[in-house]
Amino acid sequence: AQTVTQSQPEMSVQEAETVTLSCTYDTSESDYYLFWYKQPPSRQMILVIRQEAYKQQNATENRFSVNFQKAAKSFSLKISDSQLGDAAMYFCAYRTGYGNKLVFGAGTILRVKS
Amino acid sequence: AAGVIQSPRHLIKEKRETATLKCYPIPRHDTVYWYQQGPGQDPQFLISFYEKMQSDKGSIPDRFSAQQFSDYHSELNMSSLELGDSALYFCASSTGQGALRYGYTFGSGTRLTVV
Numbered sequence: 001a002q003t004v005t006q007s008q009p010e011m012s013v014q015e016a017e018t019v020t021l022s023c024t025y026d027t028s029e030s031d032y033y034l035f036w037y038k039q040p041p042s043r044q045m046i047l048v049i050r051q052e053a054y055k056q057q058n059a060t061e062n063r064f065s066v067n068f069q070k071a072a073k074s075f076s077l078k079i080s081d082s083q084l085g086d087a088a089m090y091f092c093a094y095r096t097g098y099g100n101k102l103v104f105g106a107g108t109i110l111r112v113k114s
Numbered sequence: 115a116a117g118v119i120q121s122p123r124h125l126i127k128e129k130r131e132t133a134t135l136k137c138y139p140i141p142r143h144d145t146v147y148w149y150q151q152g153p154g155q156d157p158q159f160l161i162s163f164y165e166k167m168q169s170d171k172g173s174i175p176d177r178f179s180a181q182q183f184s185d186y187h188s189e190l191n192m193s194s195l196e197l198g199d200s201a202l203y204f205c206a207s208s209t210g211q212g213a214l215r216y217g218y219t220f221g222s223g224t225r226l227t228v229v
Contacts, residue, residue: 101159
C-alpha cells in the first residue's frame with residue numbers, strides 16, 4: 001500500500017522569507033502523481049501544485065515550487081516570499097496512474113509571522 | 115467558474131439517526147469522490163463513482179452507502195450515526211481522464227456533528 005509521510009507537524013516562517021515543507025512517500029508503482037494541497041481555516045481544499053512522476057523537471061507555480069527526488073521518494077514544497085495568506089495546513093498527496101483515490105499525508109501546519 | 119457544490123454546509127444529528135449528504139460536481143465532470151476528514155486528521159478516501167458506477171472503495175463503513183445519479187450528482191447516506199462519524203465530509207469531482215494529471219476539485223465540505 002502507498003503511504004505518504006509528512007514529518008513536520010508544524011512550521012513557521014517570517015513574512016517574505018522562504019520555507020520548505022517535507023514529504024516522503026512509499027510506493028512500488030512507477031507511474032504516479034504527486035500533489036500539494038492547501039487547507040486554510042475555511043477548510044477548503046485547494047490544489048497548490050502537482051508533479052507527474054515521469055517528468056524529471058520540478059513543477060513550479062508562481063511562488064510555489066517542488067523538489068522532486070524520485071529515487072529518494074521525496075517531494076518537498078518550497079514557498080518563496082511567504083505571505084500571510086499562505087498560512088494554512090498543507091497536505092502532500094499521492095495518486096497512482098491507475099487508481100482514483102488520493103492518499104494524503106498527515107499535514108503540516110504553516111504559520112506565517114508578520 | 116462553477117465549483118463543486120455540497121449541501122448542507124453544516125449538519126447536526128443525534129446518535130442512531132440518518133444523514134444524507136449531497137454533492138453536485140462541476141458541469142461535465144463524470145467522476146465523484148467522497149472523503150472523510152476527522153478533527154486534526156488528513157482526509158480519508160471513502161468511495162468514488164465514474165459514470166454512475168462505483169469505481170473505487172476505501173474505508174467506508176457498512177452503515178454508509180452512496181450513489182451517483184443520472185445528472186452526475188452524488189449522495190452519501192449515513193445510517194445509525196455514531197459520535198465518531200463527526201467529521202468534515204468532502205466531495206470532489208473530475209473528468210475521468212482529467213484526474214490523472216490534475217488531481218481534482220474539492221467542494222467546501224459538509225461538517226457533520228453527531229451529538
